Amino acid sequence: MKIALIGAGNVAHHLAVELEGAGHDIITVYSRKLPNAEALSDRLSIAVATNELNFAESEAELFLLTTSDDALEKIIPQIVWPEEALVVHTAGAKSLTVLQNLLRVHSDVPLRTGVFYPLQSINKKIPLNWKEVPICIEGADEEIEHQLIEIARTISDEVYLVNSEERLQLHLAAVLANNFPNHLWALTKDLLAEHNLDFELMKPILKETLRKALDADHPAEVQTGPARRGDQTTMARHLQLLEDQPELARIYQTISESIMRWYL
Amino acid sequence: MKIALIGAGNVAHHLAVELEGAGHDIITVYSRKLPNAEALSDRLSIAVATNELNFAESEAELFLLTTSDDALEKIIPQIVWPEEALVVHTAGAKSLTVLQNLLRVHSDVPLRTGVFYPLQSINKKIPLNWKEVPICIEGADEEIEHQLIEIARTISDEVYLVNSEERLQLHLAAVLANNFPNHLWALTKDLLAEHNLDFELMKPILKETLRKALDADHPAEVQTGPARRGDQTTMARHLQLLEDQPELARIYQTISESIMRWYL
Known part of the structure; x- marks a missing residue:
């Protein structure tokens, strides 16, 4: 699966390296500050670093929003998405509805939405055994949930369907x-x-x-x-x-x- | 060293087995309830269980008071000690002075006093690696401290001199x-x-x-x-x-x- 990362912080660092190791293609890393995006893309094989948010022509199928909760609300209005992209955030305290409402207001194209929340305290400097990290999945529909569960299972043995309230x-x-x-x-x-x-x-x-x-x-x-x-x-x-x-x-x-x- | 244990709870269980393993002789185990004392003495080689507090004829050189803080104040007035016995408690929140004052009021013979406090949460059902348990020692004089440090070192690599305030x-x-x-x-x-x-x-x-x-x-x-x-x-x-x-x-x-x- 072709994946774009929005955000290049602690969670993005760990997820990107782990997903690539599991056979996924991280093709883009976005950060507001280009050097941050580059620091992460340098650790990956084909990823391109960017500080621009127009993804209309992107080949990515999955967009992982790994920014902080507050940044999410600032960044989404600026993003241009490709049609039918799967847009997923990694936050514990943000509901799926919040993401959907933001996208409804700020996107012209139909999008698919979900959540991919790793229940772990993550620091980019400290190695992590992803196999044991519980990953909490939510999707706008069953097909999305199925797809996200499959991706999560490539990196962790502990994958759960968890709705926004439970999360x-x-x-x-x-x-x-x-x-x-x-x-x-x-x-x-x-x-x-x-x-x-x-x-x-x-x-x-x-x-x-x-x-x-x-x-x-x-x-x-x-x-x-x-x-x-x-x-x-x-x-x-x-x-x-x-x-x-x-x-x-x-x-x-x-x-x-x-x-x-x-x-x- | 010949040791008597006053109390047969969690701390006594662990200490007795460990001290015996390190070559000390646990000769007596006291508990108010004889079956409790027996449960512990059964796990030791030569210890005799008792529910009586007259130790005037005891050959023990070291008396380890392992009862709870409150029990200490109830039990000490009832104990008859052999002269010059070394009387030591294992409590974190009791000062050495409290022990000395209790003994001054309630004992006719001169005694030596100290503290032997293992900084660990101890449960008799759960095995414990004593080598890593910090043991905090205090003694009424340097000779006693030296003696207690030597005993503590037979079971732990982490032995410290700690006064009552620090404890x-x-x-x-x-x-x-x-x-x-x-x-x-x-x-x-x-x-x-x-x-x-x-x-x-x-x-x-x-x-x-x-x-x-x-x-x-x-x-x-x-x-x-x-x-x-x-x-x-x-x-x-x-x-x-x-x-x-x-x-x-x-x-x-x-x-x-x-x-x-x-x-x-």
Whole structure:
């Protein structure tokens, strides 16, 4: 399948290399800044870099919109599409309808639409095992869905049909389970550093806890800590340590209360 | 070294088996409930189970108090010690002074005191690689510290001298970085289940995020998500999904605000 990438960021980098490795032809890479498009096309065999958005004569059958959510709304009005092109975005928190409405307003030709959302935190500098990345597919009709599933299966063993509402739930879940713990680790590293203690010390317990949480039938089974036990003395002592850090104290209280409501 | 264990819970189980494997003699296991003490002594070669607290004639040189923080204050007044025994607790949030004060009030003989705190979430059913578990040592004097470090080194490669204040900071850090993320995973699993979505889908991203956070110089370097980008539209959409879940919405807002303050 001939594919054009709109956007040359983290997701585009990984997807392009992986799709090409699976036998697809990435023929065009667009970025507003040409050097960014070139940086990616240089890693591909036949792709041409461009910073122009007139694709009327393009031979691409699939257009992958990999830009950020906000950029999507700015870029779509500028694109000229070939007729019947399959236009797909990769965003977790954007519905298929949003894409369709934008295209309805801003395109003169009939288009086919879908979503190709990899449920993974993707950084172009860090290698990724795509076989394990869940890819969430949605299409305007069954034929499109079938086509996108086939493409997704060439790079991942975990392909799912997920509608826009479900995808937004998954996106929220990723924020709660993924972005928030990462921030708690960042806060903890700084807290320890203030007392000349090394975050290194926490690594074994963090690895072990994730392993246990994922191995258990439910992460709740392996919950430990003072809030889990309702140990008010220890919680009060911790909050004392956070006296000068109202923000961290608020997080401590909010989550501890939630734990106590769950278990006690 | 001849060791007696006071308490037969998760920490005692793991420590006893590991210390015996390293050549120490666990001669006594105490639990208030004799069958609990027996369950552990059955896994050891010469240990005798008991539910009595008169150790005046005991040959143990080291007494490891592995009970919960609260139990410590109830059990110490009942114990009769042999003279000069080394009495050590394994708790993160209890200072050495608390132990010393309890013993001063409740013991007639001179005792030696210390702390032997494994920085790990320990469950007797789940195997543990002790070599990687940081063990935090504190002693009433240098000789005791030296002795406890030697014992700790027989089971772990990560042995540190940590005073009571630092230990409490580490304990708080473990709550923030370890207990709280686990609770976020539990909340997420239930949220997904309400929409018939499988927590399985989240496993690749969770593993990947921890790996990235621990490999980076600072977890902040790999922070992603709508709060990191200041993407108010997506955050508003997420909060809409949490309309009927005020508790989860409060967590969402509290941590998102903290992320925005950090990055924006």
